[in-house]
């Protein structure tokens with residue numbers, strides 16, 4: 573089952589030097605989840621050949637513009653392109669009011685249902701579930717109410733051994749993949765373990781932007797396979813990071829290490845950094861398996 577994320581924006585605050593504000597596209601089993609939607613997200617989707625029409629779920633972390641100023645444009649384009657299937661949006665409660673006022677004064681009645689689910693930033697809770705994954709919030713410490721999101725695959729199915737199952741009617745595949753033994757009309761019993769191999773372990777992806785270093789949210793992200801964490805500043809600007817409720821690259825590395833993360837992705841870089849190698853090296857000094865979440869890169873989760 574596909575579980576990967578493509579980075580559409582890595583910049584904090586403003587678009588600069590070919591870096592766009594925050595947005596990521598998660599593909600889980602060919603269903604598409606947009607995480608934040610900074611200005612220019614539509615252009616980024618086009619640039620990387622990703623189809624906006626395939627997005628069915630949008631998660632907005634907070635109401636600073638660099639995380640949602642692209643949303644009204646994206647929703648409007650989908651409307652103009654004739655979308656009819658619903659769009660589910662998860663985000664801070666006032667976001668609905670913001671969208672509605674923009675639709676009101678442009679005299680737009682969307683052709684498709686917009687289903688809005690307000691997200692509270694008071695405690696971590698599950699906000700979404702379908703057959704592939706569940707989504708939980710992470711309560712972050714930022715200047716305004718902000719949540720991160722954990723995308724957690726559900727228990728996966730055992731895998732059929734193709735050479736052995738070719739002669740078995742497909743109607744039995746589902747049961748075998750679920751680990752159930754099957755009785756054929758002839759009375760023959762097919763044991764699941766003879767025809768399948770164990771399922772891969774379910775994986776999880778945590779998205780944390782924006783926040784200052786705060787142990788209170790560590791419990792929620794502990795043990796996640798991949799963590800995206802903001803790293804707006806180098807550690808020499810720790811005071812500035814604390815003041816603006818952001819994290820340094822060194823702190824992001826420490827957070828990954830403390831919480832038993834397998835792989836760390838850093839992003840949301842301040843426009844003051846023309847190149848990013850220093851930020852990467854600083855995070856790696858605390859946690860080696862770190863990568864830059866920059867535009868156009870896709871990471872298997």
Ligand SMILES: [Zn+2]
Pocket residue numbers: 584585594636638639782840
């Ligand atoms: Zn931001």
Ligand SMILES: [Zn+2]
Pocket residue numbers: 634636714782
């Ligand atoms: Zn912010």
